[in-house]
Amino acid sequence: MIKIDDKLVEHLLKLSRLTFDDKDRLKNDLQKIINYFEILSEVNTEGLEPMYTPIEEPCILREKEPVEFENIDGIIENFPEKDNRLIKVPGIYG
Template sequence: MAEKIDRQEVKHVADLAKLSFDDAALDKITPQLEEIIDLFTDLQKVDTDGVEPMYTPTTEHNVMREDKGVQSGQRDELLANAPETHDGLIKVPAIIDESEDGE
């Protein structure tokens, strides 16, 4: 078992992570964090000599295709489903205010 962790250390770590907990939550989290740290202590005891590092648990590879536009011939059908269009494009509400008046 690792060194005992007290509530002050847990509160300090929470503050570093920009988290805030009330007293009840600190009482619950403190032993949980201690158990997690104990797991790392157990892992440090495992003999990994001769074990090759592993970057993924599977041997599968992600196959990517070239990202290129394809003419689907469905422009009219797409525009027919849009709530509003203008000059062959889908019209959407503005989300960036460029008026520079701050409103």
């Protein structure tokens, strides 16, 4: 059984460059996650094929044909700021 201790929590926080005010809560949450995975590791999976997706039916895609959107004016009307058929959005500042 893996035990999450203060030293491991400090190491993980240092590696992730995160700060956390309630380290005891973090330690308890991490321990719960580890305990859950230990329970899962006890499940007998011998003879089972791995699943790559929970959906077994194939994904049927539509043909790649361009479709013109018909309600452009409806979208433009929903924006609070516009200039004719142009919409104004907030700028991105770096």
